[in-house]
Amino acid sequence: MNKVERIVFLSLVLDLVAFTIPLPLFPRIIEWYTQRESSDPHGFLSRTLSTVSAIRGRLYHPSHNSQRWDIVLLGGLMGSVFSTLQFLVSPYIGTLSDRYGRKKILLITMIGNMLSALVWIKSTTFASYMLSRVIGGLSEGNVQLAIAILSDITTPANRAKALAHVGIAFGICFCVGPPIGAYFASRPVALGQTLLLGTEVNIYAAPAILTLVLLVVETAFLAVALPETRGRARLCVVQSPDTDTNTDESGDGHSAADDHGQGQQRWNEDQRVKTLKSLRVLHFLFLGVFSGVEFTLTFLTFDLFDWSNAQNGKLIGGIGIVSAALQGGYVRRALTRVGELRIASRGATACAIGLALLALVPRFALTRPTLAFRLLQGAAICMAFTSATVVNALTAHASLQCDEMPEAVATEGGDGKSRGTIERPELAKGHALGRFRSSGQLGRAIGPLLACASYWTFGPSVTYTISAVAMTGLSVRMRRVARRENLKTA
Numbered sequence: 001m002n003k004v005e006r007i008v009f010l011s012l013v014l015d016l017v018a019f020t021i022p023l024p025l026f027p028r029i030i031e032w033y034t035q036r037e038s039s040d041p042h043g044f045l046s047r048t049l050s051t052v053s054a055i056r057g058r059l060y061h062p063s064h065n066s067q068r069w070d071i072v073l074l075g076g077l078m079g080s081v082f083s084t085l086q087f088l089v090s091p092y093i094g095t096l097s098d099r100y101g102r103k104k105i106l107l108i109t110m111i112g113n114m115l116s117a118l119v120w121i122k123s124t125t126f127a128s129y130m131l132s133r134v135i136g137g138l139s140e141g142n143v144q145l146a147i148a149i150l151s152d153i154t155t156p157a158n159r160a161k162a163l164a165h166v167g168i169a170f171g172i173c174f175c176v177g178p179p180i181g182a183y184f185a186s187r188p189v190a191l192g193q194t195l196l197l198g199t200e201v202n203i204y205a206a207p208a209i210l211t212l213v214l215l216v217v218e219t220a221f222l223a224v225a226l227p228e229t230r231g232r233a234r235l236c237v238v239q240s241p242d243t244d245t246n247t248d249e250s251g252d253g254h255s256a257a258d259d260h261g262q263g264q265q266r267w268n269e270d271q272r273v274k275t276l277k278s279l280r281v282l283h284f285l286f287l288g289v290f291s292g293v294e295f296t297l298t299f300l301t302f303d304l305f306d307w308s309n310a311q312n313g314k315l316i317g318g319i320g321i322v323s324a325a326l327q328g329g330y331v332r333r334a335l336t337r338v339g340e341l342r343i344a345s346r347g348a349t350a351c352a353i354g355l356a357l358l359a360l361v362p363r364f365a366l367t368r369p370t371l372a373f374r375l376l377q378g379a380a381i382c383m384a385f386t387s388a389t390v391v392n393a394l395t396a397h398a399s400l401q402c403d404e405m406p407e408a409v410a411t412e413g414g415d416g417k418s419r420g421t422i423e424r425p426e427l428a429k430g431h432a433l434g435r436f437r438s439s440g441q442l443g444r445a446i447g448p449l450l451a452c453a454s455y456w457t458f459g460p461s462v463t464y465t466i467s468a469v470a471m472t473g474l475s476v477r478m479r480r481v482a483r484r485e486n487l488k489t490a
Contacts, residue, residue: 004153005162007225008146012169014218015142018113018211020177022120024313025185025204026075032203033126034071045126049074056456076295076448078133083445085137087438093141094148094434095425102149102430103228105141110219112139117212121205129202142218144437148430151399152229160335160396164327167392171324175317181207182313230430269424272401276432278481279398280439282344282474286390287443289470290351292451293358293383299452300358300460304365304372315380322384331388340397341482347389348475354382355468359461391440398436402429 001009022029030045037043053070097105116136123129146166154162184207202208301307301315335343357379364372403424425431454463 001162001165002153004227004229005150005165007222008149009165009169011218011222011226012142012146012166013173014214014221015113016169016173017177017180018117018214018218019140020173021181021184021207021211022204024178024182025207026078028185029129029204030071030074030126033129036124037126043126044130048126052077073452076452078130079295080445080448081130082133082137082140083441085134086140086441087445089138090141090144090438090441091431091434094144094430094432094437095428096430097145097148097230097434098425098428098430101228101230102145102152103222103226106145106226107219107223109139109141109145110215110222112136113142114212114215114219115139117208117215120208121201121212123202124200144434145430147395147399147437148433149226149229151402151429151433152231156400157336159399160340160393161332163396163399164332164335164392166395167327167331167388168324171320171327171388175320175324178313179317180210184210269427273424273426275481275485276398276401276426276436279394279401280436282478282481283391283394283398283436284439284443285470286348286394286474287440288447288450289443289467289474290386290390290447291444292447293351293355293464293467295448296451296455296460296463297358299455300361301376303460304362305369315376319380319384319387322381323387326385326388327392331392335393335396339482340393340400341478341485344390344393344397345475345478345482347386347393348471348478350382351386351390352468352471352475354379354386355464355471357382359464359468362459362461395433395436398433399429401427402432403427 033045034049037045040046049070052074056070056073093105093109112135116132116139119128119132119135123132143166147163150162150166151159185204187206297315298307298312301312305311307315331343357375361372361375361379364375426435451463451467454466
């Protein structure tokens with residue numbers, strides 16, 4: 001791991017710990033706002049919960065704790081809002097980083113993240129808390145820009161190993177961040193306690209303050225340590241030694257070899273654009289299914305095993321630990337040896353197996369609870385393998401389709417200085433990887449909503465069976481794209 005890779009990895013750890021701190025707090029935060037705003041039936045939270053309850057009532061009527069289900073669903077909708085905003089803004093963040101530089105745009109997004117944490121600290125109404133989530137959704141750019149930076153400083157041969165560090169950071173932080181958030185949430189700031197000019201603060205201001213501190217440290221670290229990486233990759237231009245011969249009959253100095261080379265280049269670019277489109281579709285479909293499973297998994301453990309938040313946290317943390325271990329060992333080595341798309345296909349197959357196991361859990365939950373628990377454990381291991389492989393592999397393959405520099409052709413201006421022109425902007429790294437991430441975020445926004453609707457309408461067994469079939473189809477499609485790629489390069 002070189003210096004820039006270490007800087008990116010450390011910044012990701014700080015950023016993702018800050019990002020994961022509030023994840024386990026959503027239901028409790030909503031409960032707190034519900035208690036505070038219950039006297040206002042026309043308030044923003046009351047109207048939002050009424051809408052959620054009406055939608056849930058058309059799909060599912062729980063035997064008890066219907067209000068709790070509504071709160072959990074609203075927490076999922078809050079996550080969907082964040083992902084939807086990321087879907088909208090990610091391509092623009094990538095394009096701006098191509099134009100103005102990775103570091104400059106990254107620091108600007110960090111300012112937005114810090115503003116989001118500040119609003120959270122001061123949010124004593126649900127509307128103001130949602131404002132903080134909106135600001136965060138519009139500002140989060142660390143992950144996609146980290147991928148662009150790592151793509152800038154690596155060669156295609158070692159890029160997959162470098163990008164695996166992103167997955168390792170995710171695995172570590174999803175184990176560490178939520179427990180930290182839960183710990184500090186157990187020490188809420190008393191109502192009426194003053195902070196920042198003597199005004200009232202959120203009851204969960206303690207984890208919010210910790211989030212802000214981490215983001216400030218990350219921003220200062222990036223400002224001092226991170227160099228600008230845009231354009232660091234070398235654009236190799238191969239020129240034939242006999243370009244002054246074999247010109248066409250018009251005598252314009254343009255050779256047949258030049259025509260063939262330019263035609264070959266255009267064909268290659270068209271193929272890469274086509275591959276990026278296929279990868280965006282796969283990313284969207286995969287995360288649509290997988291995020292729905294992630295979100296409904298806590299419903300399953302609550303319904304069938306009556307698990308507490310701590311038990312669910314251990315399950316999710318265990319998945320994160322196994323995922324991080326796989327990424328640090330197996331995935332980093334296998335990506336270049338086996339190929340990105342084949343690794344992604346294996347991850348999707350593992351997910352399909354895990355979903356099939358989950359579909360069997362309700363059948364044995366009452367009659368053979370030990371077997372049901374073992375099935376759940378097996379599914380968790382499969383999910384960990386999926387988390388370690390699919391998104392990392394697809395991202396690595398997407399980065400290989402991009403131009404090694406955002407400027408495809410260097411031209412000389414009137415002042416004698418070199419200027420960049422972008423012949424195929426859809427292949428510029430920041431823009432292409434931003435659109436790739438955007439497609440995944442759209443899947444994360446839609447997937448949990450569809451999975452919840454299916455879970456409450458048809459039940460968990462049918463939901464996970466349908467998801468297993470869909471994931472099997474995705475695995476087959478990934479293998480087909482891999483074969484097509486091999487034929488192109490043969």
